[in-house]
Amino acid sequence: MDMLSRCLITSLLLAASASIAFAQQPASRESLLSGQTASKPVLDAIDVYLNRKEKKIVGGKPAKAGQFPWQVALLVARVPDAYRAHFCGGSVHAERWIVTAAHCVNDTDAADIAIIAGTHELKDSSERVAVSRVLVHEDYDDESYDNDIALLELEKPLSLGERIRILPLLGAADESQALKPGALLTVSGWGRTQQDGEGTSALQYVDIPFVQRKICNRALAYDGAVTERMICAGVAAGGKDSCQGDSGGPLAANAGGAQPRLAGVVSWGEGCAQPNKVGVYTRVSQFTGWVSACMADPGECKAKR
Numbered sequence: 001m002d003m004l005s006r007c008l009i010t011s012l013l014l015a016a017s018a019s020i021a022f023a024q025q026p027a028s029r030e031s032l033l034s035g036q037t038a039s040k041p042v043l044d045a046i047d048v049y050l051n052r053k054e055k056k057i058v059g060g061k062p063a064k065a066g067q068f069p070w071q072v073a074l075l076v077a078r079v080p081d082a083y084r085a086h087f088c089g090g091s092v093h094a095e096r097w098i099v100t101a102a103h104c105v106n107d108t109d110a111a112d113i114a115i116i117a118g119t120h121e122l123k124d125s126s127e128r129v130a131v132s133r134v135l136v137h138e139d140y141d142d143e144s145y146d147n148d149i150a151l152l153e154l155e156k157p158l159s160l161g162e163r164i165r166i167l168p169l170l171g172a173a174d175e176s177q178a179l180k181p182g183a184l185l186t187v188s189g190w191g192r193t194q195q196d197g198e199g200t201s202a203l204q205y206v207d208i209p210f211v212q213r214k215i216c217n218r219a220l221a222y223d224g225a226v227t228e229r230m231i232c233a234g235v236a237a238g239g240k241d242s243c244q245g246d247s248g249g250p251l252a253a254n255a256g257g258a259q260p261r262l263a264g265v266v267s268w269g270e271g272c273a274q275p276n277k278v279g280v281y282t283r284v285s286q287f288t289g290w291v292s293a294c295m296a297d298p299g300e301c302k303a304k305r
Helices: 003-024 040-050 172-178 284-296
Strands: 071-076 086-094 097-100 113-117 129-136 150-154 184-189 204-211 230-233 250-253 261-268 279-283
Touching: 040 071, 040 086, 071 097, 086 250, 086 261, 086 284, 097 261, 097 284, 113 150, 150 284, 172 261, 172 284, 184 261, 230 261, 261 284, 279 284
Parallel strands: none
Antiparallel strands: 071 086, 071 113, 086 097, 097 150, 113 129, 129 150, 184 204, 184 250, 204 230, 230 279, 250 261, 261 279
């Protein structure tokens, strides 16, 4: 082979290597978003993907396939890695409607969100469903997390069945039975398995007791920050809780029974599984009317525009 041919082949190989290296470089934040803004969980998930970080139910255990068929994962639509694209959870309320937390999707374009349903593992092969509409409660307060609830309308209906099921909302009339002091509730999600720890691709869950608001609002706990539109659940000594990444996911009453209900939406807390700092959840019974009205007429829904 003459010198000219060798030089030509070398140049082609270098160009190919540069092309491959460029293709493997992560995109920019701007290229992964349709809109100008997005919620903090969305931006955090994008940063995890761009920086190739490892990204959680504390004290929980892996869920079995089909154990929580109402659980969905919210993903950054343009991030191809499902594990890193995940930023929040949600619950199936109807074949085209998902209930989640307002703080997960506030200021975020529908085009930037996709969901995965019917699985207990975050896999790239899982079918994604696009979101066509985001409805954030009009009175959501991003400082106090009051009214922390939102609805996502899907572009196409989910195929309901054994793998994907609706989780009905817990009504006010049923709270006295489902939310007794010490009654066990089940929270599930793909969030961090410890505070500031790594995430998990396998759905986790934990059973935690309901905690009365007056206890949750004690000075050593949340000192009055828990409103009438919130409920608390967790172990006062710490060790079991929802965590970052679980936001928007379900707190289910009677999860293993014949009539499970969505009692809460993972909302906020101080740290994860810390003593006296149990998890705080959106009190779903206070929003059943809002959910029904928004589904019936999304255009007239009392939501942030």
